Amino acid sequence: MGVNSTTTVNKIQSELPMSVVSSPLEIHNVRLPPRRSTSQKLRQRLSDIFFPDDPLHRFKNQPSWLVKLMLGVQCMFPIFQWGPTYNLSLFRSDVISGLTIASLAIPQGISYAKLANLPPIIGLYSSFVPPLIYSLLGSSKHLGVGPVSIASLVMGSMLSETVSYTQDPILYLKLAFTATFFAGVFQSSLGILRLGFVIDFLSKATLVGFMAGAAIIVSLQQLKGLLGIVHFTSKMQIIPVLASVFKQKEEWSWQTIVLGFGFLAFLLITRHISLRKPNLFWVSAAAPLASVILSTILVFLLRNKAHGIAIIGELPKGLNPPSSNMLFFSGPYLALAIKTGIVTGILSLTEGIAVGRTFAALKNYQVDGNKEMMAIGIMNIAGSCSSCYVTTGSFSRSAVNYNAGAQTAVSNIIMASAVLVTLLFLMPLFYYTPNVVLAAIIITAVIGLIDYQASYKLWKVDKLDFLACMCSFFGVLFISVPLGLSIAVAISVFKILLHVSRPNTLVLGNIPGTTIFHNVNQYREALRIPSFLILAVESPIYFANSTYLQERILRWVREEEEHIKANNGSKLECIILDMTAVTAIDTSGIDTLCELRKMLEKRSLQLVLANPVGSVMEKLHQSNILDSFGLKGVYLTVAEAVADISSSWKAQP
């Protein structure tokens, strides 16, 4: 600072807010975090990345290896945790809820299998083996396991794009089992490798849009069954589906339409009743089975008169046949199977874990995400070897399970037993079940996925979230399910990158009477300190934003100087960067700080840093940039920086 400017500085002093300057502020040194070796840091970082929940904490301080072994077994098979204390009253609750979800699971299983273009029996098989395995491995008490609409739809749409399920049903079945196998492998490896954060990238906004789009596609596709159309497009986009509906007008069958819309109305009304009065949950839970029974009896009675109504027909009796011989690991369709497996795997995992967490939060226990991934993955691997397709925790089934008073995973065992009885003895009863009632069941199930209130809330709170939601909605409707999803994920990631590459910078002012400095835009009472420009950077300083930040800060300086000129204010002398929110810095960021300092120095402006966090301080130290800032270049708080620098001006002759 030249001698010329000292008179200006003295003038400034008298204008400074009293609180900052007059208080005898003690100046604290900024500390470096304790020195750690690279391997220590790496270990710490890796443990933070992969083991945020510290899964082994229960094993610590356990002297005996027997206890450790016991804990390990309990950890692998949660059934051993609650098994010893299981009693008759819990069992009674579980039997009731298990039978209730079985009455839902049987018609849903048959319907969802049709959604995946698979034989209806596969849906029942999938409601038998996976729930049994989940009850051994899963950590949620309320999850109702079985096939779900979204994963069924996605599997059906992805596979039938390449292979026709009417012309080559065996190949299609093989593909479905192989895809299920890869879904299971993918899911369990995410769990084992503790890479659960992969599913976090499907944000809630994306899922709201995706599920609504999928629900509309699924409902429109059910027009095939509801209207009794025989020749229908296998495409999944809204335009070909609607075109197909109206092109095949002469195939519409009035008997089917009457039956279908009748049962659809019945199901929707029961759904509405259960939504309004949650304790009448059993009305909507029992409605699908009731519809199936009623419609089957009806069609059986009219069997000589109503030829237009398509029926399920013969279903094989007996348990799941083994299907490990149908898996393939080579050939031209392998890539398709892997791709389908990964997409359905991610989607079903997201649903299963979200549902598990929701009900765990209601009963105040925690579900371990990584363990759930392993449980769901292993259950799908086992399923793929026993004629099951992709299964997960289903929202509708879990809600019924929860409301029916399920206490443990035993309710899944009860449900599986009910399905077992059905498979062994009751299959012939489904001969006359009309397809149209399955369509009505599917529509009723998926209509709840259209959550327009959630999307309105997204619009209100976060426009970019809403954009991601709309993109996945329209992407699914008009382009395709995997592409719609990828676009939405890309937008979500882009949003993060945009925030990082164009961070906010704020001007801070002092709140009178305190040492608090805050955004002058948010706090009207906050006063700017003459001769100082205090800027807060609201993001880590990275290669992706360092150029931007430099430009933006120089613009703040230019605007401040213009403002001072226009108002005859006191000359700008010092720029303080509040680094509180700069939670990381990389080499480009350090270079930028250095360069910025030099540029400002040439204009005889001082640049100081306030409150750099530990990791930033460490990097600044390692790169020796702190020397160039000097002892008086880094302060613990903005208030201390202002007090110290202005008192150093005062001290000058």
Added chain:
Amino acid sequence: MGVNSTTTVNKIQSELPMSVVSSPLEIHNVRLPPRRSTSQKLRQRLSDIFFPDDPLHRFKNQPSWLVKLMLGVQCMFPIFQWGPTYNLSLFRSDVISGLTIASLAIPQGISYAKLANLPPIIGLYSSFVPPLIYSLLGSSKHLGVGPVSIASLVMGSMLSETVSYTQDPILYLKLAFTATFFAGVFQSSLGILRLGFVIDFLSKATLVGFMAGAAIIVSLQQLKGLLGIVHFTSKMQIIPVLASVFKQKEEWSWQTIVLGFGFLAFLLITRHISLRKPNLFWVSAAAPLASVILSTILVFLLRNKAHGIAIIGELPKGLNPPSSNMLFFSGPYLALAIKTGIVTGILSLTEGIAVGRTFAALKNYQVDGNKEMMAIGIMNIAGSCSSCYVTTGSFSRSAVNYNAGAQTAVSNIIMASAVLVTLLFLMPLFYYTPNVVLAAIIITAVIGLIDYQASYKLWKVDKLDFLACMCSFFGVLFISVPLGLSIAVAISVFKILLHVSRPNTLVLGNIPGTTIFHNVNQYREALRIPSFLILAVESPIYFANSTYLQERILRWVREEEEHIKANNGSKLECIILDMTAVTAIDTSGIDTLCELRKMLEKRSLQLVLANPVGSVMEKLHQSNILDSFGLKGVYLTVAEAVADISSSWKAQP
């Protein structure tokens, strides 16, 4: 809080550090930022994203349209800014520097064209038209424009993977011009659309590794010329290149080797001299031309004896022929041309802008990134129509230009004039110039790109940056140039996403005698406040990290409770989240906060927020979550939260 706990609370009070509790802290309300409509916010955000430098600020407060027009013209053509004040003394400096860089540009042009597998004359053409156009449009005073090694190498490697330059030279040339055209279009559209941040994603770490890898590849490829090998691989990876060198051992020519290594030694020594003594910059600047002249004379004198030495041969005399008829916009090679154009466009843009910024910083003026992109883009579009290939600001040429005292872009015009004279009259002189000396010039030029000191610094300061650097280095060496680059960019982006999806959480403590709360790990003197757990979240709360943060915070709580139990400490009552570094929140983040609050409430723990920034406060308000937190759930600072909550405990009976 139950009645039982009040005695505990009273006990706590006496243990609290005096500074926080005893000081009569005034409690400030947290304000919402002023209300703005969606369109206002959108406009503000877009202007922050696209116009951080406020490019129109000079037009503001200008009453007359004539002045505005003048400013507009000056803005488009910076030559009108400095043109009026140009004088003879500036001109003298520019002539000297212009002639100096011409002596470098002519041999470099010929050499780099060979690097791109193009006829040498194209390199000279490219040193004529683009510098002229840049001198009209560019905003840097010191940029020396012309072909550069990296872009030449990348273009050569990408094009010759598909098209052979020996078997189909016309198609190859067409491809090169078309790629140049698309590079120009891409560059200028980045400038016009103000999407300059795209090049920010090539971090410095990535570039250090990439350039070192490319330099090694280029140097090894020059062994073809240095050893006099005729049949050489066209591949770019290190293994096939080295294999080719040793397979063709019988083609090695000792005359070539002697000549080549002789001149290489000469060039390296001159380079070393200039590096040690910057004012001897002309030694290395003049060395390439001197080598060319010397070697040409030598070969001319020995022309009957040294048959092993390959020479350039006939070069056409005359100015750049038009080449717009050679551009194509359809056909099977269009995709290759566009891809090559984009990759070389990004790389040359990155180099040009970085070089421009470096020298602008030295002379304390600013280079407008977006304007530079337009200038470089237009110069390449014009170049592609006049037989030039990709050009940009070259580091070596700009350094010589700067050291030789260039004052304005006129030095580029002088250089272009010298090239013009060469093209018109001096071409026959290059007939006997040996290829081997060009190889030596290339090696000397690229060897400076291997910056091992920078990579050591990366290792020291940031291990992940170093990883990105090494990946691009080995990716370029062993896989391919574009793939190596993409891997490095992916790692850089992954680093950002990792930071966002696994943010740090810190425990804060009070620094005695102040109201400052800081990381207890960094500041050993910081004291934890009994009954409080104060956590700072060091990242925006997003869909990508909300689950993680919830788990991590619950783990902090669990660990704190275990710690208290083990040490008989006072019961945990309140968790304060310091939101200073939470610079944004999305709908998933808001849901997480809500859920966390409910979960902690069930354990009778209170959750309060301290210092939410403006945008976060706004979103919390919009989503009505603030009501659930209540009036006493959000504080301006941690200190006020602690003081207020502990005094409310005291007040209880």
